[in-house]
Amino acid sequence: MNNPEFKRNLWLSFSSHGLIAMPALLALSLIATALASEGNNKMESLHSVATALFIFVVWLWGMRNANASIVDEIRDKTWDQQRMSALSPWTMTWGKLFGATAFNWYGGLMCLAVIAGAGLAAGLPDVPATLITLCAAGITLHAGVIAINLHACQFESQFVQRGGMGWLGIIFALILWSGFASYETQPFRWWGREFGHALFLLDSALLFAACAIFAAWRVVSNALQVRTLPWAWPAFAVLMSVYLAGFAYQGNLLTLWETGLMVTLVMSYAALFTETNSLLRWNKLRLLQARQQWRGWLEHLPMWPGTVALCLLFALLLAAASGGMPETITALTPLQGPQALTLALMLVRDAGILLFFSFAQRARRAVGITLLYLLVLDMLLPFLANVAGIEALRYFLQPLDFAVISWNSPLIMSLHALIAVGLVAWRLKQSTQATDKP
Amino acid sequence: MIEIEKLTFDHPGHRALDAVSLRVPEGSVTALVGPNGAGKTTLIRCIAGLETPLEGRITVDGTDVIEQPREVHRIMGYLSDFYGLYQELSVARCLEYAAAAQGLPEADISAAVARTAAQLDLADKLAQPAGNLSRGQRQRVAIGQAIIHRPKLLLLDEPASGLDPEARASLAILFRQLQAEGMTLLVSSHILAELDEYSTHMLALRDGRILENRQLHPVHTAQATRRLRLELSSPDQRLPGWMQQQAGVLPRQSDAQQAEFDFNGDAHAQAALLKALIAQGFPVCSLASHKENLQQSYLRTVAAHLEGTR
Numbered sequence: 218m219n220n221p222e223f224k225r226n227l228w229l230s231f232s233s234h235g236l237i238a239m240p241a242l243l244a245l246s247l248i249a250t251a252l253a254s255e256g257n258n259k260m261e262s263l264h265s266v267a268t269a270l271f272i273f274v275v276w277l278w279g280m281r282n283a284n285a286s287i288v289d290e291i292r293d294k295t296w297d298q299q300r301m302s303a304l305s306p307w308t309m310t311w312g313k314l315f316g317a318t319a320f321n322w323y324g325g326l327m328c329l330a331v332i333a334g335a336g337l338a339a340g341l342p343d344v345p346a347t348l349i350t351l352c353a354a355g356i357t358l359h360a361g362v363i364a365i366n367l368h369a370c371q372f373e374s375q376f377v378q379r380g381g382m383g384w385l386g387i388i389f390a391l392i393l394w395s396g397f398a399s400y401e402t403q404p405f406r407w408w409g410r411e412f413g414h415a416l417f418l419l420d421s422a423l424l425f426a427a428c429a430i431f432a433a434w435r436v437v438s439n440a441l442q443v444r445t446l447p448w449a450w451p452a453f454a455v456l457m458s459v460y461l462a463g464f465a466y467q468g469n470l471l472t473l474w475e476t477g478l479m480v481t482l483v484m485s486y487a488a489l490f491t492e493t494n495s496l497l498r499w500n501k502l503r504l505l506q507a508r509q510q511w512r513g514w515l516e517h518l519p520m521w522p523g524t525v526a527l528c529l530l531f532a533l534l535l536a537a538a539s540g541g542m543p544e545t546i547t548a549l550t551p552l553q554g555p556q557a558l559t560l561a562l563m564l565v566r567d568a569g570i571l572l573f574f575s576f577a578q579r580a581r582r583a584v585g586i587t588l589l590y591l592l593v594l595d596m597l598l599p600f601l602a603n604v605a606g607i608e609a610l611r612y613f614l615q616p617l618d619f620a621v622i623s624w625n626s627p628l629i630m631s632l633h634a635l636i637a638v639g640l641v642a643w644r645l646k647q648s649t650q651a652t653d654k655p
Numbered sequence: 656m657i658e659i660e661k662l663t664f665d666h667p668g669h670r671a672l673d674a675v676s677l678r679v680p681e682g683s684v685t686a687l688v689g690p691n692g693a694g695k696t697t698l699i700r701c702i703a704g705l706e707t708p709l710e711g712r713i714t715v716d717g718t719d720v721i722e723q724p725r726e727v728h729r730i731m732g733y734l735s736d737f738y739g740l741y742q743e744l745s746v747a748r749c750l751e752y753a754a755a756a757q758g759l760p761e762a763d764i765s766a767a768v769a770r771t772a773a774q775l776d777l778a779d780k781l782a783q784p785a786g787n788l789s790r791g792q793r794q795r796v797a798i799g800q801a802i803i804h805r806p807k808l809l810l811l812d813e814p815a816s817g818l819d820p821e822a823r824a825s826l827a828i829l830f831r832q833l834q835a836e837g838m839t840l841l842v843s844s845h846i847l848a849e850l851d852e853y854s855t856h857m858l859a860l861r862d863g864r865i866l867e868n869r870q871l872h873p874v875h876t877a878q879a880t881r882r883l884r885l886e887l888s889s890p891d892q893r894l895p896g897w898m899q900q901q902a903g904v905l906p907r908q909s910d911a912q913q914a915e916f917d918f919n920g921d922a923h924a925q926a927a928l929l930k931a932l933i934a935q936g937f938p939v940c941s942l943a944s945h946k947e948n949l950q951q952s953y954l955r956t957v958a959a960h961l962e963g964t965r
Contacts, residue, residue: 221755228748229741294739297705298800301728303758442704442724497665501709578668 222304222312223319226286230320239324243270247331260339264332268351271328275355279321280386283359286317287366306438310363314433318359325355342402343415350415353422360429362386367436369491407463424460428453444516450488451523454481458531474535475552478560481528485564488521490584494575496648525564532561558627559617562634567591569637576644656681656808656839657702662711664697664863671697672708673863679841679856681807684834686850686871687843688953689860695843696736698860699810702841703733716807729758732801736813736843738794742786746777746796749785750803757804771799775829791822795829802833809833811842815849827852851949859956867956871949882907883925884945885914888938897935901928915945 247263247270254262290296299309315322329348336344365386405417412420435449458477465472498517505514536554552560570590575583595615602611612618616629657679664672671694679685687695700706702713704724713720715727741749750768759767772778775795780788785796794814802809815823823846830840830853841858844850859866887894890911898906903919918925925942932939 219761221752224755225741225744225748225752229743293742294735294737295741296739297703297733297735298739298753299756300705301703301731301733302756303725303729304756495667497667497709500665501707504710581667 220308220312220316221302222299222309223316224312226312226316227319230282230317231323235320236323239320240327243274243324243327246270260335261341263335264339264341267328267331267335268347271325271332271351271355274328275318275321275325275351276358277387277391279318279325279355280358280362282317282321283314283362284366284386286313287363287370291370300441304441306434306441306443309441310360310430310434310437313363313437314356314360314430318355325352343413346415346419350419350422353419353426356426357422357429358386358389360426360433364429364432364436367433367440405464406466408466409468421460428456446512446515447518447520447523450484450520451481451527454484454524454527457484469538471535471538474531474538475557477531478528478535478552478557481524481531482560482564485521485524485528486567488519488524489568489571490588492519492521494519494572494583496576499572499576499645521568525568528564529561532557553622555622555624555626556617556619559630562627562630563617566630566634566637569634569641573637573640573644576641576648578648656683656716657841658712658714659702660712662698662701662708662713664694664701664706664708664711666697671863672701672711675711675860675863675865677858677865677868679839679858681839682834682837683855684830684840684842684853685856685858686847686854686949687841687858687860688845688847688850688949689866692862693860694863695860696812699733699812699841699843700735703731703810704728705733729804730807732804732806732809734797734801734809734811734814736816738797740785740793740796740800743784745782745784746772746788747781749796750781750799753800754803759804767803771803774802774832775799776825791818791825794818794822794826798826798829802838805836806838808839808841811840813844814842815844815846823849847950847953854949857949857952857956859953861957861960866960871952880905880917880919882945883916883918884941884943885916885932885939886941887912888940891937893935894937897937901931904928 247266250262250266251259290299302309304312329351332351333344333348336347341347402414404411404413406412407417431449432453435445438445455477458473458480461480462473462476465476498519501517502514505511505517535552535557539554539557567587571583571587574586574590577583599611599615602608602614612621612625613629616626616633618626657677659675659677662672662675663670675694675698687698689695697706701708702715702720704720704727707721711721716730718726718730720727741752744752747768750771751764754764754767755761768781769778772781775798777792777795777799780792785793788796798811798814801811815826818826827849830842834840834853834855842850842854854871856868856870858868885894885898892911894911894914895906895909898904898909898914898916903924905917905919906914907917908915918928920928929939929942932942
């Protein structure tokens with residue numbers, strides 16, 4: 218075995234007690250199910266219980282262990298040693314992904330055997346597809362939690378250090394589980410074509426497993442000082458946009474632009490509030506720009522500017538496309554051109570506000586302060602203006618109005634964005650003057 | 656071994672390293688000293704490639720750390736001030752993992768574990784979980800992990816903190832052994848007396864800038880210059896002038912009662928000087944080598960720096 222990280226995780230995960238206890242407990246649960254169920258339903262009950270056990274052992278418990286493979290390294294101060302090892306990012310990624318969850322897969326394989334046997338005996342459809350889908354979803358969750366934890370570990374927050382990301386993942390897994398458990402076997406309509414239910418779920422699970430493994434590898438690469446260009450996050454945004462837009466396809470590309478706008482908006486905010494946006498990083502970028510070291514500049518660029526640019530592009534495409542279409546079509550889309558542009562410009566404004574607070578001399582709680590100010594700006598002040606009956610002020614403070622379709626909205630939001638960008642420029646000038654002082 | 660040019664590193668609100676330039680010679684043991692917040696840990700982490708500076712250049716054995724950190728890691732070992740161990744793994748497995756993670760061929764790992772355990776006096780602890788060891792033993796396991804791949808450069812951040820005197824003494828012996836094997840060591844510590852036992856160079860940092868970077872004790876040869884200190888039992892006003900006229904004597908500090916000077920000569924020349932002093936009627940009560948320890952050297956450097964900034 219040539220992967221030291223995988224081997225180390227096996228040393229830590231497996232014990233002689235665990236090797237016996239896992240099959241014993243699974244067997245007892247399944248025997249109890251078999252004894253409790255009646256006649257013809259026996260195999261279907263075994264199939265259901267084995268599926269539930271797999272979800273518990275591999276998805277939930279496995280995600281906790283995948284979470285610990287990062288959180289414990291950072292908490293126990295062994296992460297620097299790993300960062301300085303000669304292991305390649307890929308070796309480290311799969312060593313953690315399958316090593317930390319190996320014990321769960323040990324139990325999961327037994328569950329899979331029962332799911333397969335009971336499913337075939339009961340004559341259930343698509344048993345092989347179900348097996349692969351369950352495994353792919355497990356890998357997606359494990360790789361996803363590794364990627365998110367490593368991405369978030371730059372924040373010295375107790376929430377992250379205590380494995381909070383894992384708990385968020387477990388909540389997500391439970392939502393996924395409920396969807397999986399209550400699925401109907403209706404075929405999916407995607408981009409105007411019909412796909413079999415099990416096959417579509419299988420393809421989706423494999424796609425997201427591949428994306429999650431890729432994300433984990435990218436984040437591990439960065440942690441191991443292997444620099445990357447910031448194309449993967451915008452590319453994932455485009456992929457998600459195409460995937461989700463397929464469900465709402467109505468014969469034109471409006472749904473793609475609209476879905477793309479919403480996906481890039483959400484992904485931009487997610488990146489914006491979880492990445493390092495410090496003045497130090499900005500200074501490094503300015504230095505690289507001054508030296509025309511463009512590759513280095515791109516390597517140090519955060520992920521969010523890429524999706525912000527895409528968001529603006531989708532807003533423009535939506536505005537242009539909806540402008541030339543008959544009202545019968547545009548009426549079907551909840552977002553109109555002016556609103557789309559207003560949303561994208563609001564993102565630019567909010568990025569400016571975050572940078573303004575992040576570039577302050579004492580910027581320890583920039584994210585929290587920004588969220589507070591956004592709450593005041595977008596909700597409290599418009600509410601007060603509304604209560605006071607000053608409609609013009611309310612509209613100026615919050616021009617994103619879904620009831621009114623007007624090009625004034627993006628114009629006012631452009632003004633918001635300009636003020637925010639101006640504040641960032643002022644802050645930068647202040648910091649430059651402070652640095653230049655002897 | 657290490658060459659740094661204009662290294663600048665900012666922490667939020669303050670500059671941790673301000674255009675630091677330095678050289679660390681191959682085979683040396685450099686004591687990295689300075690007060691808290693001087694930038695010692697940041698400097699070590701930058702050299703280890705764990706932090707990306709704002710600007711500057713660091714090369715280790717000719718390889719650019721900022722451009723090729725992964726290449727440099729192969730020839731480097733690092734022990735952080737808050738090191739960690741896999742508490743549930745046995746010492747043997749901790750060392751085996753470190754060896755494999757550093758890319759040692761599978762066939763060489765057992766020998767590397769045995770060699771490192773013997774070097775660190777851990778051979779009888781190999782089967783014990785790392786979490787059951789004493790602090791000194793855990794420190795040795797952590798050092799073992801850092802040196803198992805026989806790096807050319809070993810970076811140690813406060814390696815002796817929290818250790819008892821016996822463990823510190825054994826650490827000093829180990830560092831001398833590693834230096835004898837040709838390894839270059841950069842050791843940061845607050846305990847200057849302990850660094851004095853094995854350091855060949857001193858690198859003093861303060862407020863992110865270098866105060867001094869120099870060799871501590873020149874290599875002695877038969878005719879090498881040594882610092883000597885002369886003391887008289889009663890003052891004699893002729894002493895400073897007389898010392899100035901002697902061949903091989905370079906006074907550093909002298910008055911009517913004592914003189915501190917660099918002397919270029921062997922033991923016979925020193926005996927001849929003593930004979931001449933007595934012949935001249937100076938009431939000599941002591942003539943001995945004067946070796947400035949690291950603490951004195953550091954405090955003198957800091958005092959000179961503070962004097963210069965006034």
